[in-house]
Amino acid sequence: MRRFSFCAGHRLVGHEGKCQNLHGHNYVVEIYVTGREQDEVGRILDFKMLKTRCKGWLDENWDHAFILWNQDENGLNAIRQSEPHRIYELPSNPTAENMAIHLLHEVCPKILVDTGASAYKVRLWESEETCAEVELDS
Numbered sequence: 001m002r003r004f005s006f007c008a009g010h011r012l013v014g015h016e017g018k019c020q021n022l023h024g025h026n027y028v029v030e031i032y033v034t035g036r037e038q039d040e041v042g043r044i045l046d047f048k049m050l051k052t053r054c055k056g057w058l059d060e061n062w063d064h065a066f067i068l069w070n071q072d073e074n075g076l077n078a079i080r081q082s083e084p085h086r087i088y089e090l091p092s093n094p095t096a097e098n099m100a101i102h103l104l105h106e107v108c109p110k111i112l113v114d115t116g117a118s119a120y121k122v123r124l125w126e127s128e129e130t131c132a133e134v135e136l137d138s
């Protein structure tokens with residue numbers, strides 16, 4: 001497992017309270033990987049390689065971006081008005097649950113493809129008190 005942090009803005013469409021407004025979090029994400037074989041050094045995957053792949057994707061896509069539901073036209077248009085802007089369009093409302101699902105099922109398979117390892121669990125912290133965890137069915 002390796003832990004990463006990033007800052008991002010979002011909002012939850014349909015939320016009954018203040019989270020329907022544009023706001024941001026200092027997110028922490030934990031990516032758990034597994035693999036069939038340890039290499040001659042004893043590693044499933046070098047921690048540095050895990051960092052390079054995951055942090056690289058997070059830096060390019062989510063860090064200091066607004067992560068918005070691709071159906072949230074009003075929110076997307078609001079952020080597009082500011083220059084410069086950085087937007088990541090998620091195919092679902094950007095809850096901690098949906099962001100973790102997206103990382104586990106869409107992102108990790110692509111970024112770890114040639115490493116011999118794969119992600120089986122993602123835990124995404126929205127604050128120090130709140131997180132969502134998703135795991136592949138075993």
Ligand SMILES: Nc1nc2c(c(=O)[nH]1)N=C([C@H](O)[C@H](O)COP(=O)(O)OP(=O)(O)OP(=O)(O)O)CN2
Pocket residue numbers: 012019023094095096097126130
């Ligand atoms: N199951 C989920 N519930 C909520 C999520 C989520 O991702 N999954 N996200 C939010 C909001 O993003 C919100 O920013 C966090 O809200 P909340 O925890 O209520 O915020 P506080 O505890 O800081 O609220 P205070 O009233 O200031 O104590 C909401 N729910």
